[in-house]
Amino acid sequence: MPIGTEILTTAQMRATESAAMASGRVSGAALMERAGRAVAGQIRLRWPRPGRVTVLCGPGNNGGDGYVIARRLHQAGWRVRVLGLDNAPGPDAEAMRRQWLAIGPILPLTEQALRDGPDSDVHVDAIFGTGLTRPPEGEIATILRHLGDSRFRDGLVAVDCPSGLCMDSGAMLGWPRGTAEHAPAARLTVAFDSPKPGHLLEQGPILCGQLVIADIGLREWREGQGAGIRLGCLWPAFDIADGRCQPVPAVVRAGLDKGRTRHGHKFSHGHALVIAGGPGRGGAARLSARAALRAGAGLVTLCPPDAAMAEHAQPPDALMRRPMDGAEDLTALLTDRRISGLCLGPGCGIDRAAVLLPALLASRRPCVLDADALTALATHPALAGALHEACVLTPHAGEFGRLFPDIAERLQSGSDDPAAMRGPAFSRLDAAREAAARAGAIVLLKGPDTVIAAPDGRAMIHSAFDLPWLATAGAGDVLAGLVAGLLARGLPALRATGLATWLHGQAARRLGPGLTADDLPEALPAVLRQSGL
Template sequence: MTAAQTRAMESDAFARRAADAGDLMRRAGAAVMTAILQTWPELRAERPHDPRRALVLCGPGNNGGDGFVIARHLAQRGWQVRVLFCGEAMRLSPEARAAHDAWCVHGEARPVDPSDPGPVGASDLLVDALFGFGLSRPVTDHQPLLAALASARAEGRIAASVAVDLPSGLCADSGRALVGPGGRLIPADLTVSFHSLKPGHLLAEGPALCGRVMVADLGLAPPATAIRRSLWQARPAALNLAKAPGAHKYDHGHAVVLAGGPGAGGAARLAARSALRAGAGLVTLAPPKAAMPEHAGPPDALMRRAVDSAEALAEWLSDGRIRALCLGPGCGIARAEALLPAALDWGGALVLDADAISALASRADLRATLHPGCVLTPHDGEFARLFPDLTARMKAPVAPLSRLEAAQEAARYLGATILLKGPDTIIATPDHAIIHSRHDLGWLATAGAGDVLAGLITGLLARARAAPEACEAAVLLHAEAAHRIGPGLIADDLPEALPAILRDLER
């Protein structure tokens, strides 16, 4: 859920008297304490003669109220607790004020000037409850405090850190660090999110700052009007890729990959090989006639057919057995631009990648001819050429647009599916958006990996998968192949890893 959806859910629960803010704060504090003990079981043991030390940073809102509750739980377990309070007790909400007063029975809520915090000392555990999911502006006034704590963490003077909902200063929707030039946030070892993940846990700088993320269910039933399908986790149905016994190759579709001129065919061959591995019944590689000789090598399962003009492509696409077309990998911008009108007029499942996206960026008149069967697979640079206005909004210092929101706005504008590539890949249609976050696959940053992904999508579209479902399955297969191959991966390895993955799925 986004920040707005989370607020709507809580407000609805309060209006229906299904919960009150004070009770929710107590549940949140208890949930964080439980998560701490689950993550570090060694902290369960009490040490009367050598108490552990905790530093709890509390802010002026309800996130600070959660911090006061956590401080009380720690003190009751025998910890030596210091609370730094960036706020005024008289200006707290009634619920946060009650939590503040309950803590003050155990210890002091020491006011701290965030612009001049002084020495922060050493601690076994830091609890960051300064700002939560409602933050939308840069934390300029608090940068000295956050920098001092980040330095203490980096130098080992703070042994472990826990963020309440989000690391303070992280935007819940975009995953951007809301800091000024040179500003720093406190990286968390553990982040405890309430109700659900937020997009910011998965996007941009979020994964690097959040550490391990645990979700605490505080018992609210979210109203349907407050939640859209914005986050997605792997569903077995999306990977049900088995072929029915007795089916003919054309039952699984004919996919076509358009290739570029002489010396530029490798990307298209990677895409075509991947479409075959994804289960398309037949895949044809279609370079211009001058480039046909360089495509004579393996795999022999690929068909070849020369296509030199838009007219030749249009005539061929009239064959009703062709189900999916891929245009872009290694194609060359000029050739992609020449073939785009025929590919779009065809009206079938169409993957536009690489040079086709660049061609589309220079031909705004063609954007109106996109349709729901189109899939665009830009990386950030290509997306910026297509949508400079959305990219500028993503870079805004205040309330930045998230990659999730930008991709979905683009999908609505084009009436097509957008797959915005990256470690936080977004699959967006006009109706919903999906995050696939895998920041542990750095070896995928290699030439040709995107061509493999385009081919996987094309192969799955040829098998009559809907565009969003084909993208979901392709991204998951792509990531799993990279995970299994690991260090040293090159793009040629990815299609060859798929048979074992598909076999495991069938089991």
């Protein structure tokens, strides 16, 4: 698998590095040299004229990388100032420290030393990297708050991650959960081999700035972990340092051919059913139905109550309409085995959704439960026992809290006493995985850092912090319809959900600020063409 198309937890990253060094074919010092060289190269790309740089080197291997960066930039003509400690605990970092001492001094790693020096064009944060699990303390905590001053942002480069950022959760250790005021925010972060969850979750995208993933030669050992890597990135919010184009995620490349045959007909491409609500509530369901059509379902039928049929007479004419008043109507309709995907919830009404849910779940058909269907499910928890692996739940944070209140509470825990945090924070990734395992269904936890999880632990992250204009009425209804259309085409639930999320984000990127939910389905043909799919 190419560099950057999967996400490694910190434990998996350590295991990859350990396997590489245990092979005898690469040393820790060699990996450190490659990492430092990669960061120095990225700095020189953005600041082509040598200037002043201050490199802050911490007590571990991240600090060792910093000494390599300092040496490399010195060799390129930069005026380098290094702040560090009296020694480095590991032999590789200590060797890099001694190499720098043959060139120049190491000043104390203190806030006063940082303040006393001349202004620098670039500050390199090589204090703490991927493995940090507790809040920084003492002098280093003071330094980090000083680096959080906005005047540093345009020239702050982080090695692995801004110091203090938990790479498994995206929480800033020592800061209240969900905030990062006065935390160091980088213009550029250079990480190695693969992104980590914390680069894409919570505060990670805000604090990392531009994220670059540099290849330091670990691919063979990363891929040797095989099934141990169960987390994918749907839209990499990072650049690949060797200059290759961003890969279309594997879930997309493998997904869109499903159900498309040269000699097929509309039923071989699936039949999606979108259940609408009563009079005056049909807009959300029509958005979902239009999206299911654009997702490639061969047929899409919109099913409002008989009293609301007239308001669904307008285009698109490709939509079929059929009245559905109660559970008996749904059960009768599902005797048609060609119906291969359903969407229940957008504009449906909570009471109507609660009436229809038992028949829908009893059918075991692939389905999306969104909006009012999720509220009905939370209101009638006994229905949760009928969920199955072909169900996709699409909650936003509020709906997630109603469905899984104890998990949501854990997600918010630690906010009142961040300094007491020990170990990685419980993350949105953890929350989605736990919820999916409990429900026995796919959970799509919506947000700018959308997480999709399956009951078996497989998961994907879609980072959409670059899409604030996607937070608009009806966008979630479009996403639900995309999932339903892809389910109808026969894609497995996890793959359909990942592909729908990717298409949804790409359509929003193409449209840009000012989009409305009505625009999203119409942008999909161009997204598919542009992606070569």
